[in-house]
Amino acid sequence: MIEFRDVTKVYPDGTEAVKDFSLKINDGELVTLIGPSGCGKTTTMKMVNRLTEPTSGIIYINDIDINDYNIHELRWNIGYVLQEIALFPHMTIEENIAVVPEMKKWKRKGIRERTKELLDMVGLDPSVYRQRMPIELSGGEQQRIGVIRALAANPDIILMDEPFSSLDPISRDQLQRDIRQLQREIRKTIVFVTHDMDEALALGDKVCLMKKGRIIQVDTPQQLILNPQSQFVKEFIGERKSPWQTAIDVIADQSESNIITESDYQDNNFPKQGTFFVKDRENRFAGTVLNGQKINNLITLENDMPLYKATEILQGSNQHVFPVLKNDKLVCTLTYRDIVSYLKRETGMKDGVNQ
Numbered sequence: 001m002i003e004f005r006d007v008t009k010v011y012p013d014g015t016e017a018v019k020d021f022s023l024k025i026n027d028g029e030l031v032t033l034i035g036p037s038g039c040g041k042t043t044t045m046k047m048v049n050r051l052t053e054p055t056s057g058i059i060y061i062n063d064i065d066i067n068d069y070n071i072h073e074l075r076w077n078i079g080y081v082l083q084e085i086a087l088f089p090h091m092t093i094e095e096n097i098a099v100v101p102e103m104k105k106w107k108r109k110g111i112r113e114r115t116k117e118l119l120d121m122v123g124l125d126p127s128v129y130r131q132r133m134p135i136e137l138s139g140g141e142q143q144r145i146g147v148i149r150a151l152a153a154n155p156d157i158i159l160m161d162e163p164f165s166s167l168d169p170i171s172r173d174q175l176q177r178d179i180r181q182l183q184r185e186i187r188k189t190i191v192f193v194t195h196d197m198d199e200a201l202a203l204g205d206k207v208c209l210m211k212k213g214r215i216i217q218v219d220t221p222q223q224l225i226l227n228p229q230s231q232f233v234k235e236f237i238g239e240r241k242s243p244w245q246t247a248i249d250v251i252a253d254q255s256e257s258n259i260i261t262e263s264d265y266q267d268n269n270f271p272k273q274g275t276f277f278v279k280d281r282e283n284r285f286a287g288t289v290l291n292g293q294k295i296n297n298l299i300t301l302e303n304d305m306p307l308y309k310a311t312e313i314l315q316g317s318n319q320h321v322f323p324v325l326k327n328d329k330l331v332c333t334l335t336y337r338d339i340v341s342y343l344k345r346e347t348g349m350k351d352g353v354n355q
Contacts (some may be wrong), residue, residue, distance in 0.1 A: 001027040001189045002048060002157065004180055007057030009043050009213075017043040019213040021057070025206075028187040032204035034194055035236075040213040041193045045159050048191060049078045061157070076104055079150025079158040079188075083165055085142045087134040091144055093119075094130045100153040118148035121185070122178060140171035144178065151186070160192045164199070180302075183307055184327065197237060201225070201245075209233060221304060222247040243346040248310045249303035251342040252324050252332040259330060263284055265294075277323040285323055285330040298327050301334060307342075310334065 002025040009018040018040040025031045033041035046052040047059060049072060059066045066074060087096050095117060096339055098111045107112075117128040122144045134142055143163060150158055164172045176199060181191065194200050198205050201221040208218045217229045225245060228234045260270045262280050272292040280286045286296045299319055301310055303326040314322070314336065324332045 001025055001029070001062060002191070003060040003063075004044075004168065005026055005058045005060070007044075007047065007059060009040070009047065009052065010055045016213055018047075018054075021213070021215060023208060023215065025189060025191065027189055029205045030183055030190040030192060030203060031206045031208055032192045032194055032200035032209060033208050034197060034200040035210035035216075037195065038212075040209040041125060041210055042161055042212075045161060045191050045193050048157070048159060049075050049080065076100060076153060077155045077157065079153075079155045079261045081143075081150045081158065081160040083162040085139075085163075087142055087149070089134050089144060090130050092134060094138075096134070096145060097149050100150065104153055106153075114152060115153075117290055118151060119197060121182065125343050127210075136172075139167050140175060143167060143171075144231045145177070145307040147175075147182075151188070156189060158188050158190045160190060162193055162195065172199075177202060183285060197256075202332070209236060214321050220251045224249055226250065244308040244311075245306050246342070246346075247304045248301060248307055248324070248334055249324060251307060251338055253338050254332045256332075258321055258333045260289070265289060273323050276334065279330040283329045283331075285325055285328060298323070302326070303331055307339065311339065314339075 004021050004023045006017070007018060007021040010016050021044060025030075033044060035041055043052055047054050048066070048297065050066060061069070061074075077106075087093075088099070091099075094112075094115050097115045101111045101114060115130065116126045119129055120236075124141065124144060129137075129141075129145075134145070137145065146163065147160075150160075164175050167175065180203060192203055194203075203223070204221055206218055207221055207224050209216045209224070211232060217224060219227070219232050224233070225237060225247075228237055236248075258274070258276055260276045260278055262271050262278055265278050270289070273293070276289045278286040278289060278294075285300065288295050298321050299313060299317055301313065303324050310322075314334075323330055323332045324334055
């Protein structure tokens with residue numbers, strides 16, 4: 001979807017903001033750019049929609065050089081969410097959301113339907129919020145409007161430049177959860193700049209850690225924590241090496257001993273005692289069978305959830321085994337036994353005795 005090939009940006013004063021930057025961002029992937037102040041992450045992001053032009057190298061979108069696109073069409077297909085939110089203060093919420101669709105000459109009915117759909121998507125009642133002015137909204141509500149305004153014309157790409165950094169911790173945590181849920185539903189290609197490592201790890205399918213304009217390591221959050229490739233990465237991650245920060249798909253049971261196929265279920269070809277999770281032909285989660293009977297309303301876990309969060313869920317539930325999903329696909333299962341075994345390995349303990 002987006003590919004940087006040997007991209008360098010040098011400003012007129014000689015500052016090299018980005019150096020030999022090469023990165024491929026796949027369709028539907030959320031990639032977080034993080035690093036110390038001045039590392040070039042915002043400059044990198046701004047080159048995607050040509051707010052900043054590279055000095056050398058090429059950026060491709062769908063295998064086409066971005067310079068070959070009409071600049072207006074390029075930007076119409078890229079949503080942009082800023083830290084400052086930048087809602088138009090003299091416009092209603094509905095008018096703010098409609099800005100790009102109107103530029104693209106959408107019909108009025110289509111804009112109203114899209115506005116309602118987006119407000120519903122982020123939990124803001126259209127009948128309440130549509131005609132409000134930005135000043136009447138809280139900071140978190142304004143930032144939600146900023147996000148859905150970027151989505152209004154259904155762009156393929158979203159750029160997000162430290163969008164939550166000015167919010168209080170509670171609003172920020174809630175919006176991070178909103179973005180994760182929204183991304184599961186819409187699967188846009190997102191480049192997300194942040195200075196907060198916890199945010200980068202929580203949101204990113206991949207994390208790109210930068211220093212002085214260069215890529216230091218690109219990896220999944222799990223691998224970045226478990227296998228930092230340099231001392232700089234170790235120091236930047238800090239204490240997140242703790243086993244409690246490990247993603248549960250590293251810990252969970254991959255044997256599929258508790259997983260059956262839909263055809264197994266339909267043919268009655270599975271043990272009649274115990275808990276089993278059903279997957280369809282595309283490996284999507286298709287339900288739970290308990291002692292031979294299909295049941296509903298069991299809790300599922302996301303594969304990149306850190307262990308400490310999963311443990312809180314396990315403690316608050318009577319469920320004994322949990323299906324672990326990645327983009328709605330059933331990838332493994334998790335039990336207390338898996339967690340205890342992992343913690344024993346990581347802490348060098350066996351049956352409560354130091355080794």
